[in-house]
Amino acid sequence: MNFFQEKAVTSSDKTFFQLREEIVEGHISAGSKLSEVELSTKYEVSRAVVREAINRLEACNIVERKANVGARVVTLTSDGLLELYQIREALEGMAARLAAQNMPDAEINQLSSLLEGQQDEVKQRNVYYQEAGDLDFHYRIIVGSQNQQLITMLSNGIYHLARMYRVQLGMTGPRVTTAYDEHIHIVRAIANRDGELAEILMRRHIQYSKNNIAVKLSNMK
């Protein structure tokens, strides 16, 4: 599930991961208040480690904090979704461009064959692809950019927030086949070392998936 394996060495790490998961998966609902004492009893750690975890979540834009008042889980809005996907478009577009420059041939081949392997599943509309496969695809390209700061930004911060939107809007299953085709074309551009095209295609790909979510979100309201 976690492609970028993060191992919790410290107690604060563990609390951070747990808390993040509960929020992203919706077990702690969006907009709710995060009481430090409450959480410290729940996770059986001191308030200090809870504070540190909350601070880290704030840096990820998953919670908002006001001095002397407290922290709240962010609320999911259509504006926020739009903003997030504009950022993803810019950063992942750049990642695709850089991957076309920097990604080793071996990794490109792996990615190619990964997609080929998914082809059968996709054609019979297996749900697996959308969740894990799509993620794996994006993550490999991000890593392929070989821009460490970009990798950190996307996989530590933006990714989890994006997932929070997807999970809590119940995005599972749809748009599988078209997304698959888009993936194919992106990889082809990267394999051809055409950064310009890779970026354009990735940006379109993200625009499409944004529209897909935005529709769902407006339906729910």
Next chain:
Amino acid sequence: MNFFQEKAVTSSDKTFFQLREEIVEGHISAGSKLSEVELSTKYEVSRAVVREAINRLEACNIVERKANVGARVVTLTSDGLLELYQIREALEGMAARLAAQNMPDAEINQLSSLLEGQQDEVKQRNVYYQEAGDLDFHYRIIVGSQNQQLITMLSNGIYHLARMYRVQLGMTGPRVTTAYDEHIHIVRAIANRDGELAEILMRRHIQYSKNNIAVKLSNMK
């Protein structure tokens, strides 16, 4: 100086700002270790607030921390510079595109007249422009994007790291006039509501300034 005024309400805020400034301005040298006890005596606060400040600096990519070992100020490398400017190119390019969409006419006019006011100074190569004027220009466009997450990302994190490179490589003064012309063209594109062009021009503008710094950096080595 600080366009985005941040006011320190808590003691931890103040320490964070002080520490960040000392690092960015080079009074605490790049790559040096940040001892919690040392800093807590220096700033006359408890270790807890120093820890919190360091955590925030870590989120800004200004320091790196290893569990049970400690935090170090990041080292400035040509790779790091390249990575940073790739990110700036992506994000500020997007900001320019969004500004062309969303920036109110009044703000565009203000920006326009701001540039006109700078024209005279620039022609006699006044140093003022490069530092404050360039910053003001970029910041106004970022705000004009009206993407709150983008604004936060750029002005809280990336901006300070970029400044750290500029300050510590002694980038003051050069490239004034050409940068000024680039600014003019970008604003024109925004005024014409041509997001496509605004993004392209902004990206070029950032590429140029990256090259400018990269040359300096390779000369120093």
Next chain:
DNA sequence: AATAACAAGATTGTCGACAATTTATTTGTT
């Protein structure tokens, strides 16, 4: 002499308690 095991020192991680601030409740006045 080189390496490994061990011990001493220093640094970070975690905790509970107190201080400062905010929020909720009560009291008092018109």
Next chain:
DNA sequence: AACAAATAAATTGTCGACAATCTTGTTATT
């Protein structure tokens, strides 16, 4: 009854102390 001020409760911010971990220096063994 409505509003304001004062008070009480709860929450966050800060602190110093202890525990766990890493680093350094020493000793012992081959």
